[in-house]
Amino acid sequence: MEAKQTILVVDDDKSIVELLRDFLENEGFSVKTAHDGDRALVVLEENIVHALILDIMMPGQNGFELCRQIRAESDIPILFLSARSDDVDKIRGLALGGDDYIVKTASPGEIVARVKAVLRRSHSQSKRKIIDHDRLTLDLSTREVWLDGQSVSLTPKEYDLLRLFAERPKHVFTYEQLLERFWEGIGDKHTVRVQLSRLREKIEPNPNEPQFIMNVWGIGYRFKGE
Amino acid sequence: MEAKQTILVVDDDKSIVELLRDFLENEGFSVKTAHDGDRALVVLEENIVHALILDIMMPGQNGFELCRQIRAESDIPILFLSARSDDVDKIRGLALGGDDYIVKTASPGEIVARVKAVLRRSHSQSKRKIIDHDRLTLDLSTREVWLDGQSVSLTPKEYDLLRLFAERPKHVFTYEQLLERFWEGIGDKHTVRVQLSRLREKIEPNPNEPQFIMNVWGIGYRFKGE
DNA sequence: CAAAAGAGTCACAAAACGATCACAACATAT
């Protein structure tokens, strides 16, 4: 008894739009359409849309520009449509969280599969994964961190490190493992130490007596147990 | 009455993927496949996968990057595939817990054997790798040690020594073997004795009458047997 | 039982390790 999911298809080529509408409606989706960027923005404002299929190459305002505007407002997953597969790299660079791309020559089945996959991902992501260690809380979907309910602002690397540790409490990570994972294997232990020092300064009530990230002499670090 | 185990094979080379599928299905595994990292992530979300065979060199997002993303989410064992054996060192650094690697030239039988080994390990590891000798307990993944339930803090060398002994109770290690293994062959018996003296002080209820690490006159040491 | 070799302990110094600061390089946002 699940509500229909709504997909917005944006393409100046009307035959493609109608083709996609057929496939998607067939699969039980509700479909909205737009033939240019401005129209798309209007539709987005007037409807609850769960995902967007967007042609990159459109006259006037192109797909990338539109994408940026949308992204400023929401996290809705976007599936990029492109005629040639050359653009794929560009799209990769642009792609965020739940995004994907399709070449126009893809089969109906494949397109529908991608749409479903993208929706599933954004779904499970919106279920909000949270890690909680009494005083410290991480929200994995928003990358927010709180200490005693107080929001803490971390840099990307700080957050990534903390998340790894918090997800596997008590597990000891060696310097080598951390370097491999966060520094592509280049750098030395010192880099790790400095980074963790900075992280501690932000999340440890008293950095001199760490409560969360403990050092394991000669080996590496681990997140506190119990 | 055991459920089939599912293996995900990720490689851009479709012929290799199908080859592996044949071998593995033949052995009673259920096999999923993906030809790039993004697809792999989707498959992982949609299925219960017990192990992953992953090509390191793939166009676009490479295997290391994918591995990192997966590792952020789960502990699933990963078997790395590589064409050349040069990468082995890198993989070693990256590998955690139950991981392993295979060169593409390996025989079908070998590959299947590795998969099974890795699954066995991850199985017994999820039960946490622990060595227990009634009064003394080691947790190999966190390097923690307890004596009568009381946590004992050991230095790296102390721990490494203890672990070696505890893993092979009753086995006699000569001074020469210990020096070879922990001191790169340089140093003399005296060094070993001092080190073990310190270790005993921490783990022996009464260091004058050792319960765990016994001396073998003129030869070396061994861990107690019953 | 005495001598010799092995084993254990203690104290001290050298070495390795860890934390932090300051600054430069780099990236990002405005």
Added chain:
DNA sequence: ATATGTTGTGATCGTTTTGTGACTCTTTTG
């Protein structure tokens, strides 16, 4: 272009670990 934030590197300082030498205790052996 400027300002801001992030990250890596080098220098420094305090701490922990570890090797060494002196000394004592124990076991073996003749």
